Amino acid sequence: MRGEERRESILNYLKKASSPVKGGELSKLYNVSRQVIVQDIALLRAEGHDIIATPQGYILMTNNNGYIRKIIAVKHDENQIEEELRTIVGLGGRIIDVTIEHKIYGEITGKLMLKSIYDVEMFINKLKDSNAKPLSNLTEGVHIHTIEADSEKDMERILKVLKEKGFLIE
Incomplete structure (x- = not known):
């Protein structure tokens, strides 16, 4: 899988996640190192996606769902x-x-x-x-x-x- 495809897939994965997603989970899922995931997240942020890193894992901040x-x-x-x-x-x-x-x-x-x-x-x-x-x-x-x-x-x-x-x- 190319980097662009992986990042798009990571973004979709985070959109569907009901809880924070650990970097290690993503690295296993995409069969890449944790460092590659960190770089992918940085690139997604640079594209304007509001992804935050918490102690529990990555979260894609979308609209606040009416909260x-x-x-x-x-x-x-x-x-x-x-x-x-x-x-x-x-x-x-x-x-x-x-x-x-x-x-x-x-x-x-x-x-x-x-x-x-x-x-x-x-x-x-x-x-x-x-x-x-x-x-x-x-x-x-x-x-x-x-x-x-x-x-x-x-x-x-x-x-x-x-x-x-x-x-x-x-």
């Missing part, structure tokens, strides 16, 4: 990360990313793509196991999330509870 999307500003300490994330997904939300405003580098965004308690647990475990510090440590706990919900009512409920817990900055 309500909101950018929220929050603040909490490192010990409250899990509570914040569990609150959002526990109320039916999805956490797309986290962004901070760094004094030197400007906006720094990390893709999260958390949509379940299991996803939150895996993220928290990776954070603990790696001894990495969250981005919000660079900004005294202040950060921004892009979140999604199925309806305005769900979004309002998420925002209400975040406000009650003192996480939401208005």
Whole structure:
């Protein structure tokens, strides 16, 4: 299979995927190295396809399928990360990313793509196991999330509870 054909096939595979697709899965499927897949993804992005890499795998961002999307500003300490994330997904939300405003580098965004308690647990475990510090440590706990919900009512409920817990900055 030629590169162009493979990239078109990868794009179609990602369009049909109901969950993130690992690079290793794609490399086995197309019988190429992981590095070839990384290059293919880079070329697809250069063509304008919104493909993001998450810890769970690659996701093709298409329209948000009718979800309500909101950018929220929050603040909490490192010990409250899990509570914040569990609150959002526990109320039916999805956490797309986290962004901070760094004094030197400007906006720094990390893709999260958390949509379940299991996803939150895996993220928290990776954070603990790696001894990495969250981005919000660079900004005294202040950060921004892009979140999604199925309806305005769900979004309002998420925002209400975040406000009650003192996480939401208005």
